[in-house]
Amino acid sequence: MNYVYAAVAGILIGIFIFGLKTGVGCGFSTVRRRDVLILASSYFIISIILGSLVEMVDQSYLESVSNLGMALHVFIALVLIIAGIYTQKKWNCGLDVSKKTFLVISVPCPVCLTALFVSCMILASTLEVSGWKVGVLVGFVFFISVISSTWVFRKMKKTPEDLGTAMMFLGIFYLLGAMVVPAYIKAKKLNMMLNSGGEFEIIPLLIFTIFIIGGYALNNIRGQ
Numbered sequence: 001m002n003y004v005y006a007a008v009a010g011i012l013i014g015i016f017i018f019g020l021k022t023g024v025g026c027g028f029s030t031v032r033r034r035d036v037l038i039l040a041s042s043y044f045i046i047s048i049i050l051g052s053l054v055e056m057v058d059q060s061y062l063e064s065v066s067n068l069g070m071a072l073h074v075f076i077a078l079v080l081i082i083a084g085i086y087t088q089k090k091w092n093c094g095l096d097v098s099k100k101t102f103l104v105i106s107v108p109c110p111v112c113l114t115a116l117f118v119s120c121m122i123l124a125s126t127l128e129v130s131g132w133k134v135g136v137l138v139g140f141v142f143f144i145s146v147i148s149s150t151w152v153f154r155k156m157k158k159t160p161e162d163l164g165t166a167m168m169f170l171g172i173f174y175l176l177g178a179m180v181v182p183a184y185i186k187a188k189k190l191n192m193m194l195n196s197g198g199e200f201e202i203i204p205l206l207i208f209t210i211f212i213i214g215g216y217a218l219n220n221i222r223g224q
Helices: 002-028 033-052 059-067 069-092 098-106 110-127 131-155 160-188 190-195 203-223
Strands: none
Touching: 002 033, 002 098, 002 110, 002 131, 002 160, 033 110, 033 131, 069 098, 069 110, 069 160, 098 160, 110 131
16 A cells, blocks of 8 residues: 555645646746636646546557657757747847747647656555546646746846746756667667677767767857
8 A cells, every 4th residue: 555655645745846847837928817817727637538437448549659658759859949049139138039949848749748647647556546537637737837937947147048048958958868868768679689699789879979069069059
């Protein structure tokens, strides 16, 4: 029973932390409180819908989605970085576009929706309750996370320039995950490849080097 409580608490804490991403977008931008409430409520409703679909969706669907995971991470990462640079550039020119660009980091994305669905599936099997009830629980935690984190971040008196920085940082984090994970998997297979006389693939190392160079270039762009 203690294992069940620990698993449930861990998943809910993960959902709360995941909601901070949306809170950053809302808290660092100049969107109205009503829009924040609408966005948080939409996550609540989406969670209930996803929870209701837990018993209807086959796990093979999740496997096909996971195969696209890295591609989705790269795409979302590039969008976040581009939107972050655009937000900062416009703010430095006296224009506030955060009311639009915050959507890139705050609206539900494929990665977020998949995480919510998997969380509902795991909680439903762990607690042995109906999917829609789990959806209510997950949605409530996400709702509280968005509202509370938005309030905290706004108390920090951040500007849209900080929103741009946060978006670029998160984009780099997504890129790091998409590049390092495959490289790590290949590194784990290195001994097998060497023992079998196979040729070591240096592509992951080159990609990681390009990532570092890209980070340096991004820093120079921000400094201009």
